[in-house]
Amino acid sequence: MYNTKIKPTFCPGCGNYGIKQALQSALEQLDLKPHQAVITYDVGCNSNMADFIYAYGFHGLHGRSVPSAAGIKLANHKLPVIAIIGDGAFYSEGGTHFLNLMRANHDVTVIVHNNHRFSLTAGQYTSTTEEETITVTSPAGVIEEPVNPIAVSLVNHATFVARGFAGDVKHLTDLIISGVKHKGFSLIDVLQPCVIWNKEQSYEWYKKNIYYLKKADSKRQRALKDALNEKKLAVGVFYQENKPAYHEEFPALIKKPLVYQDIRKIDIREVMKEFG
Ligand SMILES: Cc1ncc(C[n+]2csc(CCOP(=O)(O)OP(=O)(O)O)c2C)c(N)n1
Ligand code: SF4
Ligand SMILES: [Mg+2]
Structure with missing residues (x-):
């Protein structure tokens, strides 16, 4: 129901396939028909999904799919609104x-779709790329600490914070x-393999x-312990x-x-008289 006639153009093995499949299964399980939700897209490999998913969509500029989503929600808050975006777009360009x-x-x-690279433009490092990583724009290794x-x-102050794995x-x-x-802002950061870059x-x-978290915490300080775990990456809410x-x-x-x-x-x- 949610597929267009266009065949996905992601590279074979790309994590974007898993995210697309999860999004479509979620829409189906939520019983949202293609006209009952809006998906906003960004610019990047991730957002080429705009061509492959059959539902109302809006393609924004790089780093701007989330303000577009907030604007749509302000115009009609009865609509469920989902924003698709990459790490380079959300954590760097649209910080x-x-x-x-x-x-x-x-x-x-x-x-x-957090693949730790600006993948569409050939693999430059983003603000989530780990220190010392060698990429086309960091031939001697990344110097900066990554954004967490x-x-x-x-x-x-986010009210729903989660991490998944493609x-x-x-x-x-x-x-x-x-x-x-x-009800409110939900962030789902997805660990997305990019098999090319x-x-x-x-x-x-x-x-x-x-490792998998058992259930959502209600205390930010406690949740931070898992967020700051540098040895292993927690997934879950x-x-x-x-x-x-x-x-x-x-x-x-x-x-x-x-x-x-x-x-x-x-x-x-x-x-207007006040300003005349
Ligand atoms: C305002 C603006 N800046 C830069 C670009 C060039 N650009 C297009 S896609 C892209 C990389 C996207 O990286 P990311 O958001 O992480 O998505 P990915 O391709 O990794 O899925 C860049 C730098 C652009 N199109 N517009
Ligand atoms: S370059 Fe990387 S992120 Fe882009 S489609 Fe290919 S595997 Fe996926
Ligand atoms: Mg990226």
Whole structure:
């Protein structure tokens, strides 16, 4: 139901196949028909998915699929909105959106295809690439410390923080379902093998280096312990909190979604007099 006629063009073995499959299974299990949800896309290998998934979609600029998602949600908060984005886009290029949209608790689910590279443009290092990694833009090894998106989200007021693995589609499907059901901002960072530009972090490497969290914590400090674990990578829901979403607190949206409001009747002449 969610496939277009276009055959995916990801490289054979790319982790994006697993993420696509998990997203489509989640939509099916949530009983969302292609016209009942909106998916925003970015620029990158990950977001070529816009051509392959049959559902309402919006293609944004690099690093901007999440503000597009927040805007759509503000226009019609009855729609489930999912943003697809890469690590280079969300944690590097669109870093301000990463920091600021989660604080507002916009009710969107963000799925980050985290392959630790700018893959579409030939494998440059991003802000999540580990120190000392050799890439085309770091021939002597990366000097900077990597961003830890899970730890940053935990201390930056995100209300649902999770990490999945593209090689475990069933687990990732469950994370996406929980993220979409969560009322507020949900971050799902996905460990995504890129078989072309990141040979080190392969499926086998991840299988040896991940462990599964049992359940979401309700204390940020406790969840941080797993987020800061440098020996192994935790996958699962780190933290979840119930809090009103942005559209539930924004006065103009409390009665009904903006798209159902008749804005033709609004007369701004009185307000404008203040500035005349
Ligand atoms: C504003 C802007 N900056 C840079 C680019 C060039 N660009 C396009 S895709 C890309 C890499 C994408 O990396 P990432 O977001 O991690 O996605 P991936 O390809 O790894 O899935 C870059 C740098 C662009 N198109 N627009
Ligand atoms: S370059 Fe990497 S991320 Fe892009 S499609 Fe190929 S394997 Fe996937
Ligand atoms: Mg990337």
